[in-house]
Amino acid sequence: xxxxxxxxxxxxxxxxxxxxxxxxxxxxxxxxxxxxxxxxxxxxxxxxxxxxxxxxxxxxxxxxxxxxxxxxxxxxxxxxxxxxxxxxxxxxxxxxxxxxxxxxxxxxxxxxxxxxxxxxxxxxxxxxxxxxxxxxxxxxxxxxxxxxxxxxxxxxxxxxxxxxxxxxxxxxxxxxxxxxxxxxxxxxxxxxxxxxxxxxxxxxxxxxxxxxxxxxxxxxxxxxxxxxx
Amino acid sequence: xxxxxxxxxxxxxxxxxxxxxxxxxxxxxxxxxxxxxxxxxxxxxxxxxxxxxxxxxxxxxxxxxxxxxxxxxxxxxxxxx
Numbered sequence: 001x002x003x004x005x006x007x008x009x010x011x012x013x014x015x016x017x018x019x020x021x022x023x024x025x026x027x028x029x030x031x032x033x034x035x036x037x038x039x040x041x042x043x044x045x046x047x048x049x050x051x052x053x054x055x056x057x058x059x060x061x062x063x064x065x066x067x068x069x070x071x072x073x074x075x076x077x078x079x080x081x082x083x084x085x086x087x088x089x090x091x092x093x094x095x096x097x098x099x100x101x102x103x104x105x106x107x108x109x110x111x112x113x114x115x116x117x118x119x120x121x122x123x124x125x126x127x128x129x130x131x132x133x134x135x136x137x138x139x140x141x142x143x144x145x146x147x148x149x150x151x152x153x154x155x156x157x158x159x160x161x162x163x164x165x166x167x168x169x170x171x172x173x174x175x176x177x178x179x180x181x182x183x184x185x186x187x188x189x190x191x192x193x194x195x196x197x198x199x200x201x202x203x204x205x206x207x208x209x210x211x212x213x214x215x216x217x218x219x220x221x222x223x224x225x226x227x228x229x
Numbered sequence: 230x231x232x233x234x235x236x237x238x239x240x241x242x243x244x245x246x247x248x249x250x251x252x253x254x255x256x257x258x259x260x261x262x263x264x265x266x267x268x269x270x271x272x273x274x275x276x277x278x279x280x281x282x283x284x285x286x287x288x289x290x291x292x293x294x295x296x297x298x299x300x301x302x303x304x305x306x307x308x309x310x
Contacts, residue, residue, distance in 0.1 A: 058296055065293055094296070101298045104245045148242065148299060182243065 001228060003027040003044040006072065008034040008063045011050035013085065013205060020205040021046070024218055025225035034066040042080070043228050045072055049086030049141070049203060059102065059144045060090030069095055081125060081224060082197040086142055089189070089199030098192055098199045099157055100149030102142075106182025110143040114214065115180055117165040117188045117202055118172050124191055125227035126198045127164055129219035135172045136216035138202035140180065145201040147183035147190075157190055165189035165200055230275050230282035233305040234294055237268035242299045268300075279306060 003021050007014050018029035021044075032039055039045060052063035063069070069091075076082040076097050084092040092098040105111060114137050119130040130136065149157065157163060165188040169178040179186045181201075189200030204217030238244045247266040254262065271294060275282040286304045295302045 057294070061293060061296065101296055103243065103299060106243060106245055108245050108249050146243070146245075150298065153298075182245075 001027045001043045003029050004032045004039045004042040005046045008052040010052040013049035016205045017048045020208040024221035034068045037067050038071045045082040047084040047088030060094040063091045064094035084199040092199045099153045102144050103146045112141040114139045118168040120163045121161050129223040139206045140202050145181045147187040162190045231307050232286050234271045235303045
Protein backbone atom coordinates (compact mmCIF):
# COMPACT_ATOMS: atom_id res chain seq x y z
CA UNK A 1 0.00 0.00 0.00
CA UNK A 2 1.24 3.45 -0.86
CA UNK A 3 0.67 7.04 0.19
CA UNK A 4 1.40 9.73 -2.39
CA UNK A 5 2.73 12.92 -0.85
CA UNK A 6 2.45 15.78 -3.30
CA UNK A 7 5.49 18.05 -3.28
CA UNK A 8 5.29 21.62 -4.60
CA UNK A 9 7.97 24.31 -4.63
CA UNK A 10 7.75 25.63 -1.06
CA UNK A 11 6.29 22.50 0.55
CA UNK A 12 8.14 22.00 3.82
CA UNK A 13 6.22 19.38 5.80
CA UNK A 14 6.49 16.61 3.21
CA UNK A 15 9.29 14.76 4.98
CA UNK A 16 7.65 14.99 8.40
CA UNK A 17 4.49 13.49 6.89
CA UNK A 18 6.54 10.67 5.36
CA UNK A 19 8.16 9.94 8.75
CA UNK A 20 4.75 9.83 10.48
CA UNK A 21 3.27 7.61 7.78
CA UNK A 22 6.20 5.19 7.98
CA UNK A 23 6.02 5.06 11.75
CA UNK A 24 2.26 4.76 12.19
CA UNK A 25 0.80 3.10 9.10
CA UNK A 26 1.52 0.24 6.75
CA UNK A 27 1.72 2.65 3.85
CA UNK A 28 4.87 3.29 1.92
CA UNK A 29 5.23 7.05 1.41
CA UNK A 30 6.18 8.18 -2.07
CA UNK A 31 6.95 11.74 -3.08
CA UNK A 32 5.13 13.00 -6.16
CA UNK A 33 6.42 16.20 -7.78
CA UNK A 34 3.68 18.69 -8.68
CA UNK A 35 4.64 18.73 -12.37
CA UNK A 36 3.67 15.08 -12.74
CA UNK A 37 0.31 14.61 -14.43
CA UNK A 38 -0.77 11.40 -12.75
CA UNK A 39 -0.55 9.93 -9.28
CA UNK A 40 0.91 6.43 -9.04
CA UNK A 41 -1.39 3.74 -7.66
CA UNK A 42 -2.04 4.91 -4.11
CA UNK A 43 -4.34 4.30 -1.16
CA UNK A 44 -3.90 7.81 0.25
CA UNK A 45 -3.00 11.25 -1.06
CA UNK A 46 -1.41 13.78 1.28
CA UNK A 47 -0.97 17.46 0.49
CA UNK A 48 1.54 18.69 3.06
CA UNK A 49 2.01 22.07 4.65
CA UNK A 50 4.42 24.74 3.54
CA UNK A 51 4.39 27.99 1.63
CA UNK A 52 3.79 26.79 -1.91
CA UNK A 53 4.81 29.34 -4.53
CA UNK A 54 5.62 31.77 -1.71
CA UNK A 55 1.92 32.14 -0.86
CA UNK A 56 1.71 34.49 -3.86
CA UNK A 57 -1.73 35.72 -5.00
CA UNK A 58 -3.60 33.75 -2.32
CA UNK A 59 -2.27 30.88 -0.19
CA UNK A 60 -2.57 27.65 -2.17
CA UNK A 61 -4.08 29.26 -5.26
CA UNK A 62 -1.15 28.63 -7.58
CA UNK A 63 -0.49 25.11 -6.26
CA UNK A 64 -4.18 24.32 -6.76
CA UNK A 65 -3.59 24.85 -10.49
CA UNK A 66 -0.42 22.74 -10.75
CA UNK A 67 -0.46 19.90 -13.33
CA UNK A 68 -0.77 17.13 -10.70
CA UNK A 69 -3.94 18.67 -9.29
CA UNK A 70 -6.14 17.45 -12.15
CA UNK A 71 -5.46 13.89 -11.08
CA UNK A 72 -5.73 14.74 -7.37
CA UNK A 73 -9.17 16.24 -8.01
CA UNK A 74 -10.23 13.26 -10.12
CA UNK A 75 -9.07 10.64 -7.60
CA UNK A 76 -10.37 12.52 -4.55
CA UNK A 77 -13.73 13.00 -6.24
CA UNK A 78 -13.77 9.26 -6.96
CA UNK A 79 -13.39 8.62 -3.23
CA UNK A 80 -9.64 8.16 -2.63
CA UNK A 81 -8.76 9.24 0.94
CA UNK A 82 -7.07 12.64 0.71
CA UNK A 83 -5.54 14.62 3.55
CA UNK A 84 -4.47 18.26 3.35
CA UNK A 85 -2.64 19.85 6.26
CA UNK A 86 -2.17 23.61 6.74
CA UNK A 87 -1.14 24.89 3.30
CA UNK A 88 -2.51 21.55 2.06
CA UNK A 89 -5.92 22.53 3.48
CA UNK A 90 -5.66 25.88 1.68
CA UNK A 91 -4.82 24.06 -1.57
CA UNK A 92 -7.84 21.77 -1.14
CA UNK A 93 -10.22 24.72 -0.69
CA UNK A 94 -8.65 26.60 -3.61
CA UNK A 95 -9.06 23.52 -5.81
CA UNK A 96 -12.72 23.23 -4.87
CA UNK A 97 -12.34 19.83 -3.17
CA UNK A 98 -13.34 21.38 0.14
CA UNK A 99 -15.89 24.15 0.78
CA UNK A 100 -15.04 27.58 2.19
CA UNK A 101 -11.65 29.25 2.23
CA UNK A 102 -8.91 30.38 4.62
CA UNK A 103 -8.21 34.06 5.13
CA UNK A 104 -5.72 36.02 7.26
CA UNK A 105 -5.74 35.37 10.98
CA UNK A 106 -7.87 38.03 12.68
CA UNK A 107 -5.01 38.70 15.14
CA UNK A 108 -2.90 39.81 12.14
CA UNK A 109 0.07 37.75 13.19
CA UNK A 110 1.62 34.45 12.24
CA UNK A 111 0.70 31.89 14.88
CA UNK A 112 3.15 29.17 15.82
CA UNK A 113 2.12 27.31 18.96
CA UNK A 114 0.44 24.19 20.26
CA UNK A 115 -3.32 24.50 20.57
CA UNK A 116 -6.12 22.32 21.86
CA UNK A 117 -8.69 21.06 19.40
CA UNK A 118 -11.84 19.06 20.06
CA UNK A 119 -12.84 16.06 17.98
CA UNK A 120 -16.31 16.97 16.71
CA UNK A 121 -16.90 13.88 14.62
CA UNK A 122 -15.06 10.62 15.25
CA UNK A 123 -17.01 8.72 12.66
CA UNK A 124 -14.67 9.51 9.77
CA UNK A 125 -11.82 7.41 8.46
CA UNK A 126 -9.43 10.09 9.70
CA UNK A 127 -10.74 10.37 13.26
CA UNK A 128 -12.16 7.01 14.33
CA UNK A 129 -9.32 6.27 16.77
CA UNK A 130 -10.22 9.40 18.75
CA UNK A 131 -13.09 9.58 21.20
CA UNK A 132 -16.03 11.85 20.37
CA UNK A 133 -15.33 15.29 21.94
CA UNK A 134 -11.80 14.25 22.90
CA UNK A 135 -9.48 17.23 23.43
CA UNK A 136 -6.11 16.82 21.71
CA UNK A 137 -3.04 19.04 21.56
CA UNK A 138 -1.63 19.73 18.11
CA UNK A 139 0.67 22.51 16.86
CA UNK A 140 -0.48 25.20 14.46
CA UNK A 141 1.81 27.34 12.30
CA UNK A 142 -0.03 29.66 9.95
CA UNK A 143 -0.80 33.21 8.91
CA UNK A 144 -3.96 32.40 6.96
CA UNK A 145 -5.87 29.85 9.01
CA UNK A 146 -9.06 31.81 9.54
CA UNK A 147 -11.72 29.54 8.06
CA UNK A 148 -14.47 31.41 6.24
CA UNK A 149 -17.59 30.20 4.48
CA UNK A 150 -20.81 31.99 3.64
CA UNK A 151 -23.97 31.16 5.59
CA UNK A 152 -25.36 28.64 3.09
CA UNK A 153 -22.07 26.77 2.85
CA UNK A 154 -21.64 26.76 6.62
CA UNK A 155 -25.14 25.33 7.05
CA UNK A 156 -24.37 22.54 4.59
CA UNK A 157 -21.08 21.77 6.34
CA UNK A 158 -22.85 21.54 9.68
CA UNK A 159 -25.85 19.59 8.39
CA UNK A 160 -23.58 16.92 6.91
CA UNK A 161 -21.36 16.66 10.02
CA UNK A 162 -18.33 17.82 8.05
CA UNK A 163 -16.71 19.67 10.94
CA UNK A 164 -14.08 17.32 12.38
CA UNK A 165 -12.01 19.58 14.65
CA UNK A 166 -12.72 22.83 16.52
CA UNK A 167 -10.28 25.04 18.45
CA UNK A 168 -10.93 24.87 22.19
CA UNK A 169 -9.15 25.08 25.52
CA UNK A 170 -7.83 22.22 27.65
CA UNK A 171 -11.34 21.71 29.04
CA UNK A 172 -12.83 21.41 25.59
CA UNK A 173 -14.61 24.75 25.75
CA UNK A 174 -15.21 26.24 22.31
CA UNK A 175 -15.67 30.02 22.35
CA UNK A 176 -14.16 33.29 21.11
CA UNK A 177 -11.42 33.16 23.71
CA UNK A 178 -10.30 29.73 22.56
CA UNK A 179 -10.31 30.74 18.89
CA UNK A 180 -6.73 31.54 17.88
CA UNK A 181 -7.34 32.89 14.39
CA UNK A 182 -10.94 34.04 13.97
CA UNK A 183 -12.22 30.92 12.19
CA UNK A 184 -15.99 30.74 11.88
CA UNK A 185 -17.32 28.61 14.76
CA UNK A 186 -13.71 27.82 15.75
CA UNK A 187 -13.40 25.43 12.81
CA UNK A 188 -9.94 23.80 12.60
CA UNK A 189 -10.68 20.96 10.19
CA UNK A 190 -13.45 19.82 7.84
CA UNK A 191 -14.15 17.03 5.39
CA UNK A 192 -15.95 17.09 2.09
CA UNK A 193 -19.53 15.85 2.00
CA UNK A 194 -18.47 12.28 1.11
CA UNK A 195 -16.05 12.30 4.05
CA UNK A 196 -13.00 11.08 2.13
CA UNK A 197 -11.18 14.43 1.95
CA UNK A 198 -9.98 16.07 5.17
CA UNK A 199 -8.42 19.51 5.45
CA UNK A 200 -7.05 20.78 8.74
CA UNK A 201 -4.87 23.71 9.80
CA UNK A 202 -3.20 22.00 12.81
CA UNK A 203 -0.23 19.73 12.06
CA UNK A 204 -0.83 16.17 13.32
CA UNK A 205 2.53 15.09 11.87
CA UNK A 206 4.22 17.41 14.37
CA UNK A 207 2.64 15.51 17.24
CA UNK A 208 3.89 12.01 16.51
CA UNK A 209 7.40 11.85 17.90
CA UNK A 210 9.03 11.91 21.30
CA UNK A 211 11.22 14.94 20.59
CA UNK A 212 8.18 17.21 20.39
CA UNK A 213 6.68 15.70 23.56
CA UNK A 214 3.38 15.55 21.68
CA UNK A 215 1.70 12.37 20.53
CA UNK A 216 -1.93 13.35 19.93
CA UNK A 217 -1.46 13.34 16.16
CA UNK A 218 -0.70 9.62 16.12
CA UNK A 219 -4.33 8.51 16.21
CA UNK A 220 -5.08 10.38 13.01
CA UNK A 221 -2.54 8.29 11.11
CA UNK A 222 -3.62 5.14 12.97
CA UNK A 223 -7.25 5.86 11.99
CA UNK A 224 -6.27 6.03 8.33
CA UNK A 225 -4.19 2.87 8.65
CA UNK A 226 -6.97 0.92 10.36
CA UNK A 227 -9.46 1.98 7.71
CA UNK A 228 -7.19 0.97 4.85
CA UNK A 229 -6.30 -2.48 6.22
CA UNK B 230 -4.76 45.67 -24.82
CA UNK B 231 -3.87 46.76 -21.29
CA UNK B 232 -6.36 45.93 -18.61
CA UNK B 233 -6.41 46.26 -14.85
CA UNK B 234 -8.19 43.77 -12.65
CA UNK B 235 -9.27 45.35 -9.39
CA UNK B 236 -9.86 42.77 -6.67
CA UNK B 237 -11.49 43.71 -3.36
CA UNK B 238 -12.61 41.71 -0.33
CA UNK B 239 -16.37 41.18 -0.45
CA UNK B 240 -18.52 43.21 1.89
CA UNK B 241 -18.97 41.28 5.09
CA UNK B 242 -15.69 39.40 4.76
CA UNK B 243 -13.24 40.30 7.49
CA UNK B 244 -10.38 42.39 6.13
CA UNK B 245 -7.68 42.32 8.83
CA UNK B 246 -5.26 44.29 6.64
CA UNK B 247 -7.77 47.10 6.17
CA UNK B 248 -8.33 47.16 9.92
CA UNK B 249 -4.59 47.35 10.62
CA UNK B 250 -4.21 50.28 8.19
CA UNK B 251 -7.19 52.00 9.80
CA UNK B 252 -5.65 51.62 13.27
CA UNK B 253 -2.30 52.93 12.12
CA UNK B 254 -3.83 55.98 10.44
CA UNK B 255 -5.77 56.73 13.64
CA UNK B 256 -2.56 56.55 15.62
CA UNK B 257 -1.01 59.04 13.20
CA UNK B 258 -3.77 61.47 14.13
CA UNK B 259 -5.98 61.19 11.04
CA UNK B 260 -9.66 61.64 11.80
CA UNK B 261 -13.02 61.52 10.02
CA UNK B 262 -12.32 58.47 7.92
CA UNK B 263 -13.65 54.95 8.05
CA UNK B 264 -14.10 51.66 6.26
CA UNK B 265 -10.61 51.18 4.89
CA UNK B 266 -10.38 48.00 2.85
CA UNK B 267 -7.32 46.68 1.11
CA UNK B 268 -7.49 44.92 -2.22
CA UNK B 269 -5.13 44.49 -5.12
CA UNK B 270 -4.74 45.52 -8.74
CA UNK B 271 -3.33 43.19 -11.34
CA UNK B 272 -2.14 44.68 -14.66
CA UNK B 273 -2.45 42.49 -17.72
CA UNK B 274 -1.50 43.14 -21.33
CA UNK B 275 -3.58 40.88 -23.55
CA UNK B 276 -2.90 40.58 -27.25
CA UNK B 277 -6.50 40.85 -28.47
CA UNK B 278 -9.14 43.46 -29.24
CA UNK B 279 -11.02 45.07 -26.39
CA UNK B 280 -14.03 42.74 -26.17
CA UNK B 281 -11.92 39.61 -26.54
CA UNK B 282 -9.41 40.88 -24.00
CA UNK B 283 -12.15 41.54 -21.46
CA UNK B 284 -13.51 38.01 -21.99
CA UNK B 285 -10.07 36.48 -21.55
CA UNK B 286 -9.41 38.56 -18.43
CA UNK B 287 -12.78 37.47 -17.05
CA UNK B 288 -11.83 33.83 -17.55
CA UNK B 289 -8.46 34.46 -15.86
CA UNK B 290 -10.29 35.98 -12.88
CA UNK B 291 -12.61 33.01 -12.51
CA UNK B 292 -9.91 30.38 -12.94
CA UNK B 293 -7.12 31.86 -10.83
CA UNK B 294 -6.95 35.55 -10.02
CA UNK B 295 -10.02 35.83 -7.80
CA UNK B 296 -11.48 33.67 -5.04
CA UNK B 297 -15.18 34.38 -5.51
CA UNK B 298 -15.99 33.18 -1.99
CA UNK B 299 -14.25 36.18 -0.47
CA UNK B 300 -13.46 38.59 -3.30
CA UNK B 301 -15.23 40.73 -5.90
CA UNK B 302 -13.51 41.94 -9.04
CA UNK B 303 -13.81 44.55 -11.70
CA UNK B 304 -12.03 44.59 -15.05
CA UNK B 305 -10.93 48.10 -15.90
CA UNK B 306 -10.02 49.03 -19.45
CA UNK B 307 -7.31 51.66 -19.44
CA UNK B 308 -8.06 54.05 -22.33
CA UNK B 309 -4.90 56.07 -22.04
CA UNK B 310 -2.62 53.14 -22.74
